[in-house]
Amino acid sequence: MTESQNxxxxxxxxxxxxxxxxxxxxxxxxxxxxxxxxEYNEARFQLREGCFYDY
Structure with a gap:
């Protein structure tokens, strides 16, 4: 996985x-x-639970 800011x-x-x-x-x-x-049957974009995001 690649870490991203946005x-x-x-x-x-x-x-x-x-x-x-x-x-x-x-x-x-x-x-x-x-x-x-x-490959692992997961969502492409992953957000960490309990954190805040702007949409």
Whole structure:
């Protein structure tokens, strides 16, 4: 997993041009598991429980 401070999720499947941005308020709490998510049947984006995020 790659640690990230913010991520952008493309939601074109819902409505063209729609995007969701998530910003972590504290480092080390937001991750992109692009490489391993499918292999382990997990969600690509991982948020740490009990932490705060801006959407």
């Amino acid at each position: 991520i952008e999720i493309n939601l074109d499947v819902v409505k063209e041009g729609l995007k969701l941005w998530i910003d972590a308020r504290k480092g080390g709490t937001l991750f992109d598991a692009e490489r391993s998510a499918a």
